[in-house]
Amino acid sequence: METSSDNRKREAFKRGVASLKEAGIENPALDAAVLLGYVTGEPTDTVLMERDATLEPPEVLLYSSLVQKRCGRVAVSRLVGGREFYSRIFHITDDVLDPRPETEILVDQALRYLEVLEENPVVLDIGTGSGAIAVTVAAQIPLARVTATDISMSALAVARRNAEVHLVRERMNFVQADLLNGIRGEDKFHVILSNPPYISCAQFEDLQDEVREGDPTLSLISGPEGTECYPPLVEGSMNLLCAGGSLMVEVGAGQANFVTGIFDQAGFTDIRIVNDLAGTGRVVKGKKNA
Numbered sequence: 001m002e003t004s005s006d007n008r009k010r011e012a013f014k015r016g017v018a019s020l021k022e023a024g025i026e027n028p029a030l031d032a033a034v035l036l037g038y039v040t041g042e043p044t045d046t047v048l049m050e051r052d053a054t055l056e057p058p059e060v061l062l063y064s065s066l067v068q069k070r071c072g073r074v075a076v077s078r079l080v081g082g083r084e085f086y087s088r089i090f091h092i093t094d095d096v097l098d099p100r101p102e103t104e105i106l107v108d109q110a111l112r113y114l115e116v117l118e119e120n121p122v123v124l125d126i127g128t129g130s131g132a133i134a135v136t137v138a139a140q141i142p143l144a145r146v147t148a149t150d151i152s153m154s155a156l157a158v159a160r161r162n163a164e165v166h167l168v169r170e171r172m173n174f175v176q177a178d179l180l181n182g183i184r185g186e187d188k189f190h191v192i193l194s195n196p197p198y199i200s201c202a203q204f205e206d207l208q209d210e211v212r213e214g215d216p217t218l219s220l221i222s223g224p225e226g227t228e229c230y231p232p233l234v235e236g237s238m239n240l241l242c243a244g245g246s247l248m249v250e251v252g253a254g255q256a257n258f259v260t261g262i263f264d265q266a267g268f269t270d271i272r273i274v275n276d277l278a279g280t281g282r283v284v285k286g287k288k289n290a
């Protein structure tokens with residue numbers, strides 16, 4: 001980023017926007033405002049209210065270095081260490097997927113089901129990463145008990161921290177497991193949720209730099225086809241769900257019909273595909289017969 005002796009916020013902001021624009025970043029003004037707010041400790045939407053306030057020299061240095069990294073395609077959420085998901089801020093590290101807005105569709109579906117349940121909900125989230133899904137469900141449904149699993153111990157540590165921040169730790173259980181292996185449903189689950197890795201090895205090469213180099217490979221690639229996680233997840237869920245319980249999974253673009261077939265073969269009923277705003281199938285859900 002160009003240097004200058006004018007360290008008023010508005011001038012620093014302008015220089016940040018110019019550098020990001022030149023680097024081809026999609027939303028340069030938004031990214032510059034988020035990074036400036038992070039540096040000054042102010043919310044993004046008010047950071048430019050006192051435009052003539054002057055940044056301290058360490059703030060200028062930090063801001064310039066963050067803009068530089070963003071120009072090198074590091075995601076903003078990784079630079080500030082957090083991401084908003086379902087109106088809560090989730091701490092993220094290099095060990096977890098940066099939660100995506102489309103995953104809120106899966107959470108919406110789960111909440112719709114759980115909000116009208118007549119018992120205290122028991123929920124399982126497979127491959128919890130930052131805990132975005134599991135912690136949100138626990139926070140939105142105050143009587144829910146939620147088990148969150150991941151194959152990665154470091155991801156589980158991040159999820160646990162987010163559960164503490166959002167005051168739901170006491171109703172959550174964290175388990176290291178390879179998909180459903182070793183999961184015992186002493187109390188059967190009302191809902192099983194998962195946003196598993198669903199990128200194929202070939203698709204991985206075509207991902208944006210921010211994703212390919214930012215998110216852990218373990219959170220993205222499932223194998224040569226991209227759909228490898230679904231058969232064991234769907235087949236194994238039948239034994240863990242209570243009668244009338246529901247399995248809901250996020251799927252990649254173009255995978256919904258294939259995954260619907262797996263639900264059908266495993267004996268699920270009332271199988272539905274839920275589309276995102278662009279009309280792409282994003283969630284497949286089905287019920288175990290009551």
Ligand SMILES: C[S@@+](CC[C@H](N)C(=O)[O-])C[C@H]1O[C@@H](n2cnc3c(N)ncnc32)[C@H](O)[C@@H]1O
Pocket residue numbers: 096097098099100103126127128129130131132133149150151152155177178179195196197198218219220
């Ligand atoms: C696509 S990320 C989803 C993270 C989080 N649930 C979200 O929606 O933001 C997939 C997660 O599954 C975990 N994972 C990958 N393979 C797994 C396996 N075999 N068993 C359990 N978890 C696995 C990864 O570590 C990662 O945290």
